[in-house]
Amino acid sequence: MTELRALYPNDRAMLREVGLRDGRQLVKTFPSMATKLEWIKREYTAGVRHCEIGSFLPAPRMPQFADERELIAKVRKLEEAFSSALALNEHGAADVLDTKVDEIVCVVSATEEHSHANTRRSRSAAVELVRKTAAFRDASVHKPVFMAGIAMAFGCSVSEPVAQSAVLQRTEQCLTAGVDVVGVADTAGFAGPNQVAELSRKIQGICGARPYNIHPHDTRGLGLANSSATLDIGARIIDGALGDLGGCPFAPGASGSIVFEDLIFLCETKGIPTGGDGETLTGVRIITKKEMPDKHFY
């Protein structure tokens, strides 16, 4: 069992490096296993402790994620390092819970349209899946921390504007359904700092002492400005990807995550410890340049 406060301690920013998950969603060339292991190892040396390593999806459809068990096992061998994996359906949840992953992540969309496009189910069916997954987690051997991420929380590229109330409602539903941590994702990269500050304040009000997560995207270059705004409110779990990998296959025009190394620099300027070393990490990003040349998709 992974304790919530072991995964997300109170005394620092806990930055989740999501390059191996978010970054592999959209590329056509996949890094080799040797490269992935090198990636994790060198990140660990540079102080990264939280790696989102992939999604448990059918291998024929997403062959890049066929090696998740091996990556979870690798992270497990590193002291005080944590792995995280996405489950987008019941099969995936069963598969993740069958591993020694430290965190399982489900996704609920803020809008009905993106929910159908991303996972072929309604928002209420997605919340129902969260409830089921919570029950599976409780019955599992290793009982990982359970996060639900709310996609398109700041604006949606496949539907109408997103009402803040819809995001807050989804947050409450997910907490009631049994998740430990709620994440809000700017999947399309439409958010601005004032909007992020306002929503962060409200999410923090709902979550109370529980940590919450912000997952920015950098479509319009505002990901780090948005991170700055949410750090100022008190958010301490923020996602970035090594060298700006990432993107959602069902968010047209959206670009990658924020640059993980720059997120470390940002926290440093605010005097918030991260345990990471941005300078060393800039050396690791050569991996993504070499083996994932098509990472930029717009």
Place this chain on the structure above:
Amino acid sequence: MTELRALYPNDRAMLREVGLRDGRQLVKTFPSMATKLEWIKREYTAGVRHCEIGSFLPAPRMPQFADERELIAKVRKLEEAFSSALALNEHGAADVLDTKVDEIVCVVSATEEHSHANTRRSRSAAVELVRKTAAFRDASVHKPVFMAGIAMAFGCSVSEPVAQSAVLQRTEQCLTAGVDVVGVADTAGFAGPNQVAELSRKIQGICGARPYNIHPHDTRGLGLANSSATLDIGARIIDGALGDLGGCPFAPGASGSIVFEDLIFLCETKGIPTGGDGETLTGVRIITKKEMPDKHFY
């Protein structure tokens, strides 16, 4: 004579596009005159009204800036558009003031080391040059607005840490010497949002009703987070370059300016009008990709 409030109206953010100056400092391939005219024209169509077009420097040393008079004349033909040019020595100041430029910019460094590296003179000699240039400006026919930019205001890559008091002292000296606007430049790209907010507040206190300028760089990806912080304090004149061009030849390791288009998006998320159209501008940036392939220098 260009009125200060014509150049910098109170009712919007006045974003200065510095790609033709900052962006041409470090590249080895220079865009053709036809391309530069196209650049200015298309930017104007997208709502850009303030173009920093170059530096008046000896043509043998900086051949890319040999065409400044032609660019100033081009901008002058566009209604309510303004041109700006740098003068780094007395000859340059005389040359700029001999044109119909709307704004002349001098540079004073926050640190003695960068002052010598950048302009081969001490900081006090730089302030003396500002005083002389103010007198030349008063005696000139067209009397442009006069800005002094304080380089390395948030940290210096060629010397010790920068004392905030040194920047504030330089600000007061430049205002006393007769400038209309003081700019503070994060030449090395070391600043963080909290530091920018704090310095902005103090600069604003010194400048009073006079506008002031912030010139961010994006070395560590924090340029837009810093812009967000200074906009929140009340700064309304911010510099960016089309498609992240730019960099100081005497600031080792520093990268380009912030992406001008993203700066427009940032202002939009805050409800601050800019008159610019970010989407249209993303189409203009193809110029920089095509004709300045070596713009990234790190």
